[in-house]
Amino acid sequence: MNPKLLLGLALVLSGGLLGCSTTSQRLDDVELSIPPAAELLDVSLVQLIANSKDYDGKFVRVIGFVSLEFEGNGIYLHEEDYKHGISKNGLWIDATVDISKRKVEFDKKYVLLEGTFNAKETGHMGLWSGSIQQIKRFQVWTKP
Numbered sequence: 001m002n003p004k005l006l007l008g009l010a011l012v013l014s015g016g017l018l019g020c021s022t023t024s025q026r027l028d029d030v031e032l033s034i035p036p037a038a039e040l041l042d043v044s045l046v047q048l049i050a051n052s053k054d055y056d057g058k059f060v061r062v063i064g065f066v067s068l069e070f071e072g073n074g075i076y077l078h079e080e081d082y083k084h085g086i087s088k089n090g091l092w093i094d095a096t097v098d099i100s101k102r103k104v105e106f107d108k109k110y111v112l113l114e115g116t117f118n119a120k121e122t123g124h125m126g127l128w129s130g131s132i133q134q135i136k137r138f139q140v141w142t143k144p
Helices: 003-018 045-050 079-083 097-101
Strands: 023-027 030-034 059-067 074-076 090-093 109-118 131-140
Parallel strands (some): 090 131
Antiparallel strands (some): 109 131
16 A cells, blocks of 8 residues: 555544544444543442542443332342342432333343442432433443
């Protein structure tokens, strides 16, 4: 291939990549604007609950046990927390329409979730320790 053409192509691609602040991705016919990986914080639910002010407004990744039900969409530390109604050991989930439509796939399973943590919004009747909103990734977690 022509070296000048390769150089020109490299400059165009690098200029386009350097100017990007977010990535756009299509998932199940829904356009998602995803923050750069550098802004994603991989944290535990324990960290979010114990240090909620430190993570308020941050884009986070967590893994936990999910329940999708009327007035009770939540992600818990453990399945036992759900079974015993310990919602303070969990976060409210602002489930998207797509997540709700796929309830059978996700409900009562461990899920990896990426979204924006909100320390002030504590879900239905203020029962939760915060919430995750603007969910960008939601998938069943399988053993590694």
